[in-house]
Amino acid sequence: VAYSDSADIPYAGHASWDTQVIGLPSNWLGSAILSSDRPIAAVSHLYWTGGASGDGITAAAYTGFSEGANTVYAPALFKRTYQSSRITVQNTETTAASITVEFYTRGESTPVHTLHDTIPAGAQRTYDVWSYPQIPTDMPTGGSNNWKGAAKITSPQKVAVVVTTLWNWGSSTYPGVTTPATTLYVPSLFKKKFAQWQIYSGAIIMNPNN
Numbered sequence: 001v002a003y004s005d006s007a008d009i010p011y012a013g014h015a016s017w018d019t020q021v022i023g024l025p026s027n028w029l030g031s032a033i034l035s036s037d038r039p040i041a042a043v044s045h046l047y048w049t050g051g052a053s054g055d056g057i058t059a060a061a062y063t064g065f066s067e068g069a070n071t072v073y074a075p076a077l078f079k080r081t082y083q084s085s086r087i088t089v090q091n092t093e094t095t096a097a098s099i100t101v102e103f104y105t106r107g108e109s110t111p112v113h114t115l116h117d118t119i120p121a122g123a124q125r126t127y128d129v130w131s132y133p134q135i136p137t138d139m140p141t142g143g144s145n146n147w148k149g150a151a152k153i154t155s156p157q158k159v160a161v162v163v164t165t166l167w168n169w170g171s172s173t174y175p176g177v178t179t180p181a182t183t184l185y186v187p188s189l190f191k192k193k194f195a196q197w198q199i200y201s202g203a204i205i206m207n208p209n210n
Helices: none
Strands: 043-048 058-063 069-080 083-091 097-105 113-119 124-128 147-167 170-175 191-194 197-200
Touching: 043 170, 058 147, 083 097, 083 113, 113 124
Parallel strands: 058 170
Antiparallel strands: 043 058, 069 083, 069 147, 083 124, 083 147, 097 113, 097 147, 147 170, 191 197
């Protein structure tokens, strides 16, 4: 355990821990387990500097997981010179987790790369698409330097998954999908323009069926 702390939180109150100020070493990368005597809600926020747009700051956030799953899907991954996706897998159990990650090129049903790893209890591993030359940068029908894909993460132990994508001027994060369904709701979509900013949305759908 690199760091531990506690807090008493009143009704509708909050407590926060910033990795920049709690004494963790430089270049630290890890995970956390939050526990309480009563139900809690939590959000993790991610913050980067040095980007190519405006003040160079970009950020993302995701909600905490109440439990892991044995199968998790990552429907949107990218590997381009200006865009890189990373899959972070946390073992939510008290024994080591043996995991398998299958990477798929969009529109294809055979994995372009499969990796196996073991994650200690409570720990995490991050898998960057650029770490695996087996994942191409070209699409079969979509030009060079334009790989788009997905992944399937499986383990006999339950795991939690977050996908982060970074590019020169922005970032995005989403939790892995654990419960595919025949009906899904997408509450927020945009097609707007504010001065030099163009804001648009897209739905990326992965078929998890055999």
